[in-house]
Amino acid sequence: MIDTKNLRSQIEKIDTLPTIPSTLRKLLSVIEDPKVSLSDIGSFISNDPVLTSRVIKVVNSPIYGFPGRISSVNQALILLGLNVVKGMLLGVSVFEAMKKTMEGLWEHSIGCAVTSKIIGTKKGLADIEELSVAGILHDIGKVAMGLKFLDEYKGLIKKAIDKNVLLIDLEKELFFVTHSETGAWIGQRWNFPKSLIEILEYHHKPQLSKNYAIQTAVVHLADILVRAKGFGFAGDYLIPTINPIAWQRVGLSKDELKEVIAEMEDSLAESGEFNLEDD
Amino acid sequence: MAKVAIANVKTGMKLLKPVINDSGMVMLGEGTILTDQMINKLNNMNISFVYVEGSQAKTKSKEALINEINERFQKSGTNEQMVLLHKLMIEHIEETYK
Incomplete structure (x- = not known):
């Protein structure tokens, strides 16, 4: 049984765990600073060749959709803007941790990013890149719980598979909170944009989102579509049920949903081999 | 592709x-x-x-893909929207294999 009183402070301190890669720790100290500028971030990335190559890889991937068009970090920063770059850096830095927590979570996350982008584009939403970032990071609470309580969390995943139940229900049983809450805690601690924190917190309860209702509904739906397709792995083999209010807020017609399913096919095929393992 | x-x-x-x-x-x-x-x-x-x-789908047989989708949906919760999604995903595969 885990002491839930201390859970939040333990989760908030995961950046001090010895298992956290040093790049991620350094990155957090940079992005936690609310006054950080694009040029601070630019020089931070440029000083790290591994990070530089990952950033270039990601911005040219189907997640952001500038295929082969971005060749420098500065160009990426100007095109994407501060908030998106912060989220993207976090995404590429939690890559190893994701692989360690759950084989397939990285694929699930980029699948969700790509699908959020497809839906957002179809509905003509603004700030599509921020939706992509939310897609990559929506399950960061799972990474945090996995990093802090590796054995317990692996046990939950095994139980979810054996008993054919949703991982989120088992999280609630053991921790009294789910990856939605832990993700939002981390988002607050690390100064994520408000929109991102709200999406993390409510992607399983999209009806509760007030300020970013449509964006939260899009990521909720994308998460479900990616699982329905069987792309990647998010901790169990079930599909969470579509929330009817979120469904209404996104407002996809039957034909539009069918187009989304078809467009996912190509984009997921492309992102299937998209991996940040350094060559 | x-x-x-x-x-x-x-x-x-x-x-x-x-x-x-x-x-x-x-x-x-x-x-x-x-x-x-x-x-x-x-x-x-x-x-x-x-x-x-x-199509990516064609690396597997049509029946295998449809079975996988049916199985996933059967295990999961359902409502009007899930029924529609399930139906459209099967339709998509049927059309891909035409």
Whole structure:
């Protein structure tokens, strides 16, 4: 049984765990600073060749959709803007941790990013890149719980598979909170944009989102579509049920949903081999 | 578009993305129709897959794909929207295989 009183402070301190890669720790100290500028971030990335190559890889991937068009970090920063770059850096830095927590979570996350982008584009939403970032990071609470309580969390995943139940229900049983809450805690601690924190917190309860209702509904739906397709792995083999209010807020017609399913096919095929393992 | 492992590449498949070697040189251009000779060459290069025309779905049989989807949906909760999603996903596969 885990002491839930201390859970939040333990989760908030995961950046001090010895298992956290040093790049991620350094990155957090940079992005936690609310006054950080694009040029601070630019020089931070440029000083790290591994990070530089990952950033270039990601911005040219189907997640952001500038295929082969971005060749420098500065160009990426100007095109994407501060908030998106912060989220993207976090995404590429939690890559190893994701692989360690759950084989397939990285694929699930980029699948969700790509699908959020497809839906957002179809509905003509603004700030599509921020939706992509939310897609990559929506399950960061799972990474945090996995990093802090590796054995317990692996046990939950095994139980979810054996008993054919949703991982989120088992999280609630053991921790009294789910990856939605832990993700939002981390988002607050690390100064994520408000929109991102709200999406993390409510992607399983999209009806509760007030300020970013449509964006939260899009990521909720994308998460479900990616699982329905069987792309990647998010901790169990079930599909969470579509929330009817979120469904209404996104407002996809039957034909539009069918187009989304078809467009996912190509984009997921492309992102299937998209991996940040350094060559 | 389908991503196909070199072992499963067949004569007559059309490349949708160029094949590029380790030094960044384009070996086979986009739109190339693969011949036996080219496939032999690919086998000798350090390349694990190519992108060809067709659907990703076709790397598995239609029945296997439909079964997988049915199984996932049967285990999961349901409502009006889930029924629609399930139906459209099956339709998508049926149409892909026409």
